[in-house]
Amino acid sequence: MTEPSSAPMTRIQQKNRDRILEGALTAFSANGFRGATIDQIARAAGLSKPNVLYYFASKDEIHKTLLTTLLEMWLDPLRRLDPKGDPLSEVLAYIRAKLMMSRDFPRESRLFAYEILQGAPHLTEVLGGGLRQIVDDSAAILAGWMEQGRLRRVDPHHLIFSIWALTQHYADFDAQIRAVLGTSRDPLAEAETFAEDLYRRLLAP
Template sequence: MSDESQARPTRIQQKNRATILEGALTVFSSQGFRGATIDQIAEEAGLSKPNVLYYFASKEEIYRNLLTGLLDMWLDPLRSINPEGDPLSEVHRYVATKLQMSRDYPRESRLFANEVLQGAPLLTEILGGLLREMVDEQAAVFQGWMDQGRLARVDPHHLIFSIWALTQHYADFEAQVRAVLGPGHDPYAEAGVFLDRLYSNLLTVHPDEQG
């Protein structure tokens, strides 16, 4: 904040920028970008509004920082699929990891959901660039496994979409899921069982359809 070039951040800077982003995550994820106000973020973070703007030049900069800062973490499970591993196990692990992330980081899920819902104004480059490459690469791994007869043949891209849709649904539509199920349910545990079954049945190779 002081020097023209990148200055190393103070301890206070580090802490305050972090608490601001933390508060902003809560607010943006539940209100969307336009619905959120700097006052809400400031209150959530326990700082005054001008103080928030002392650390970030504008509301949009807070938002941008949040998005880009969380993107890597969010996409990490996709990267960690092991092409040398057992295909079915790798898919199951990916599904389980994504589901757990929805349970443990629902705000992050909703943040991205909000952004994409509104047409992803700030993410289009990334979606069509980095993400697309990662997905294509991963789809190629799946395709390879299918060609080797180790995974049933389905459209690999839509396989990935289905995993995203099914796992993030429990975070993004939590209000609906809880209202419909009522109390006394552990949606994520039940979903885990359901999804295991679903992907086993979808992807297990049946002897009569190899080749």
């Protein structure tokens, strides 16, 4: 616990904590938790190592803060599924949003990828709690649409998994995709038309 509740948080604190988290995101997403060093983070943040540890008690705490802060943003598009909207448009909008996040926030995607690959040691409570709730809720919305015959019947959970898998793949495995596709193509633009076709086919009633 560093700033539990009633923290005034000066401008300097605000600025430096932000810088540190920004640098840490770069470092952790490039090398994983163990691969990143506090020195790296400090350099990326433009601070000295002891100064970094002045704002965060430990490397672990930086990591945990980063994960919990970003998880909200990361799951936000799924929360936006509107039960009142047009089912297919809603799903396709979700997919587009996730693909844009892979393009605009690949570091965040990789950060979570590393964490989950490792067995999610810092996220177990969140995974079994909040995440599961959100996914179950969204799955229920999807299932509702399917029952009304407005979407084809498929397993809603696996539908969500498949969207995660496909969209995040373009951020997490970027190195592989670029190696295979060469430099002249725009993977994410192509991915969007591919994914739209894929899920339209799958879900159109």
